[in-house]
Amino acid sequence: MRAVVFAYHNVGVRCIQVLLARGVEVALVVTHQDNPTETIWFDSVAALCAEKNIPVITPDDPASAALFAQVAAIAPDFIFSFYYRNMLPPALLALAKSGAFNLHGSLLPKYRGRVPINWAVLHGEQETGATLHEMVAKPDAGAIVAQTSVPILPDDTAFMVFGKVVVASEQTLWNVLPDMLAGRTPRLPNDLSKGSYFGGRKPEDGRIDWSQPAHTVYNLHRAVAPPYPGAWTVMDGTTYVIGKARLAEGDYARFAPGLVVVDNRIFGICGDGRALLILSLLTGEEPVTAAQLQQRLDQYGKN
Incomplete structure (x- = not known):
């Protein structure tokens, strides 16, 4: 044949x-x-x-x-x-x-x-x-x-x-x-x-809406995680891409939705008061540590 x-x-x-x-x-x-x-x-x-x-x-x-x-x-x-x-x-x-x-x-x-x-x-x-x-x-x-x-x-x-x-x-x-x-x-x-x-998906479709429930944000991350373009968010003109994350245990409703640093760990706070524990956060291809993110949050009065 x-x-x-x-x-x-x-x-x-x-x-x-x-x-x-x-x-x-x-x-x-x-x-x-x-x-x-x-x-x-x-x-x-x-x-x-x-x-x-x-x-x-x-x-x-x-x-x-x-x-x-x-x-x-x-x-x-x-x-x-x-x-x-x-x-x-x-x-x-x-x-x-x-x-x-x-x-x-x-x-x-x-x-x-x-x-x-x-x-x-x-x-x-x-x-x-x-x-x-x-x-x-x-x-x-x-x-x-x-x-x-x-x-x-x-x-x-x-x-x-x-x-x-x-x-x-x-x-x-x-x-x-x-x-x-x-x-x-x-x-x-x-x-x-x-x-x-x-239909097809574009990199811009990976933008995170932190007002959504944590499971919804987590599924977005899983769907577009590297080597795909990644789920991303913009803070004070800088684009941050989630490289690796897990759903976090506990209640984080005391924090406003978005990126925060708690106990030297990076979290993404979602609209239902739950959060993603972000194990790898990137700007471009460069990793961002919890200390670096905290410095940027302090600089812009975000935390």
């Missing part, structure tokens, strides 16, 4: 490796050029292709006539998309004789759309996973082929959950691929009425 693969990120690397291990001929890989403004903390699909001698290209537009002609000439049995960041046009998908399939980082139909793991953590979900589904014109709307779930523990960050979803993606593809190669691809209903679509 021959496949054309659109792939990026760790999921792209691991799922290409699964295809190779199952004996699929990967005739072409389409990936992205790394964005110089983005923190690249994940594995490289292009590097894997160089190692495995797989042809790889990085076109700007997956809907281009040139790419369509190149894929048509390959006449693939399958087209796969593994964390590729662009939608593929229906005419391109139709070139796959046995179907075109995408690996999505949620338990569809929940959390269709962009950055599903971050949204799931932000909303305090206790479970997510990986779904292989058929690609259609509408994003994440095609029939479900297979799913694998993973837990989201109370203190997991999105980065931690992403690591679990990478493994779940590998397991999902590994387990169902023999049936797909034998022409027995499962196609289960994907009831969109039981889920929601979410």
